[in-house]
Amino acid sequence: MVNRLFSWLNDPLGRIGVLIAFLTLFSGAAFGLYQTQTAPEQPLEFPHGLHVGLNVQCLYCHPGAYRQASAGLPTETKCWGCHQQLSAVQTEEQWQARPELVKLRNYVMNNEPIPWVPVAQVPDFVHFNHRPHIAAGLNCENCHGNMSDPKFTVAQNPQVLNMGWCLECHRTRTEDNTQNNPNGDPAVSATLNEKRIKLLDCGTCHY
Amino acid sequence: MTTELKISEISANFAEGEQGKWGMAIDMDICTGCQACVAACAMENNVPFVGEADSGYGRSMHWIRTERFWEGEFPEIKMTPYQPVLCQQCGHAPCEPVCPAFATVHSQAEALNLQVYNRCVGTRYCANNCPYQVRSFNWRDYERPEPLPNQLNPDVTVRRRGVMEKCTFCIQRIHRAEDVAKSEGREVADGEFAPACAQACPADAIVFGRIDDPESAVSKMARGARGFHLLEELGTLPAVTYLKGG
Numbered sequence: 001m002v003n004r005l006f007s008w009l010n011d012p013l014g015r016i017g018v019l020i021a022f023l024t025l026f027s028g029a030a031f032g033l034y035q036t037q038t039a040p041e042q043p044l045e046f047p048h049g050l051h052v053g054l055n056v057q058c059l060y061c062h063p064g065a066y067r068q069a070s071a072g073l074p075t076e077t078k079c080w081g082c083h084q085q086l087s088a089v090q091t092e093e094q095w096q097a098r099p100e101l102v103k104l105r106n107y108v109m110n111n112e113p114i115p116w117v118p119v120a121q122v123p124d125f126v127h128f129n130h131r132p133h134i135a136a137g138l139n140c141e142n143c144h145g146n147m148s149d150p151k152f153t154v155a156q157n158p159q160v161l162n163m164g165w166c167l168e169c170h171r172t173r174t175e176d177n178t179q180n181n182p183n184g185d186p187a188v189s190a191t192l193n194e195k196r197i198k199l200l201d202c203g204t205c206h207y
Numbered sequence: 208m209t210t211e212l213k214i215s216e217i218s219a220n221f222a223e224g225e226q227g228k229w230g231m232a233i234d235m236d237i238c239t240g241c242q243a244c245v246a247a248c249a250m251e252n253n254v255p256f257v258g259e260a261d262s263g264y265g266r267s268m269h270w271i272r273t274e275r276f277w278e279g280e281f282p283e284i285k286m287t288p289y290q291p292v293l294c295q296q297c298g299h300a301p302c303e304p305v306c307p308a309f310a311t312v313h314s315q316a317e318a319l320n321l322q323v324y325n326r327c328v329g330t331r332y333c334a335n336n337c338p339y340q341v342r343s344f345n346w347r348d349y350e351r352p353e354p355l356p357n358q359l360n361p362d363v364t365v366r367r368r369g370v371m372e373k374c375t376f377c378i379q380r381i382h383r384a385e386d387v388a389k390s391e392g393r394e395v396a397d398g399e400f401a402p403a404c405a406q407a408c409p410a411d412a413i414v415f416g417r418i419d420d421p422e423s424a425v426s427k428m429a430r431g432a433r434g435f436h437l438l439e440e441l442g443t444l445p446a447v448t449y450l451k452g453g
Contacts, residue, residue: 067390125325125364127379131390201316206323207364207378 044103049150065130073116076107170199227446228318230418232428238412240289247407255349268343270374294374298444302333329369377402
């Protein structure tokens with residue numbers, strides 16, 4: 001009975017059919033996976049590398065990171081604060097040579113917000129807060145990668161922002177070892193232990 | 208020779224949960240049963256409205272409810288005082304050891320019972336094991352008609368179908384208060400913040416604070432002679448103290 005049910009597998013056409021079905025499923029899955037790992041298209045191709053290279057501080061455009069949960073994405077008026085200087089010195093031809101800035105000018109002139117697509121996002125059941133991370137002395141590039149790299153136009157995550165990666169850092173930074181507590185001070189040990197309990201607690205991020 | 212353990216001995220094995228951190232005192236003598244706490248809790252914590260049909264099946268969702276019972280036989284009945292019942296945040300919680308997915312865990316940092324929504328697989332074992340019946344299960348993805356989605360609290364997860372949920376003592380407010388206090392380099396002051404139910408209570412019958420601090424308002428209330436715990440004989444070590452009989 002079972003032999004007769006699968007007898008079409010002995011047929012070469014049947015085997016090719018199985019192969020095609022497998023390849024379709026596999027490539028579909030691979031494409032889906034690829035889609036989750038590529039940066040989304042942004043309304044304008046913002047050159048992060050150029051701006052960081054010109055020594056613009058991260059916190060100038062993303063000031064929320066310093067004092068609240070969300071770092072925030074800059075509005076068109078913040079961009080225009082610097083870029084309106086250009087309108088004083090540039091001719092229309094010079095504008096047209098830089099299409100991304102024309103897009104920015106259009107947003108400002110039409111008084112429309114720039115619909116930025118957030119890239120570094122966590123799911124709804126995770127509550128991330130930037131402030132304690134900045135207060136703990138972390139730099140933006142520790143998590144978001146080196147944005148001064150000229151190849152960075154649109155923000156891309158240097159790593160997958162998942163829980164194992166978060167906990168890895170929380171563990172290593174609160175471990176009571178010679179690096180975190182070089183003198184073996186019991187007071188430092190107690191603080192580290194208290195921090196460790198807090199930083200490895202489910203309720204710190206999930207609620 | 209039997210190895211039967213008495214409740215007090217079991218509690219001794221779980222000594223770490225004995226001293227809670229956050230606690231609540233509810234004065235049943237001044238509670239008017241106005242349900243403001245129920246409404247405030249649903250607003251703060253994105254608790255969905257299940258509608259009439261599901262409510263009829265006993266699937267209504269509340270993180271806090273006001274209870275009252277009949278005392279005596281039918282014609283000569285007397286109403287007991289109103290009693291708001293919420294998760295008691297037990298130090299020795301019956302819901303925790305039964306979860307097969309470790310979705311209901313005890314927070315060591317805040318001494319609360321947590322419900323980790325992304326771990327929950329919906330066995331509902333915890334709710335069946337809860338002696339206070341305070342857990343509610345998302346039987347469906349309950350619809351929020353426009354413009355209700357605009358009032359969702361962004362600090363709280365919107366739960367999906369198939370997960371258990373319960374009172375968190377407004378842990379988002381605890382975290383916010385701790386974050387603000389830390390950024391200003393101080394400790395959280397007593398009464399600086401309150402969960403939604405305590406904030407909304409017009410009679411101030413619900414008091415919230417640190418129970419590990421003997422000087423806090425909630426500790427002082429809980430120490431009084433009127434205080435008792437719900438189903439105290441179970442040895443669940445609740446963090447909520449009720450006051451009655453003044």
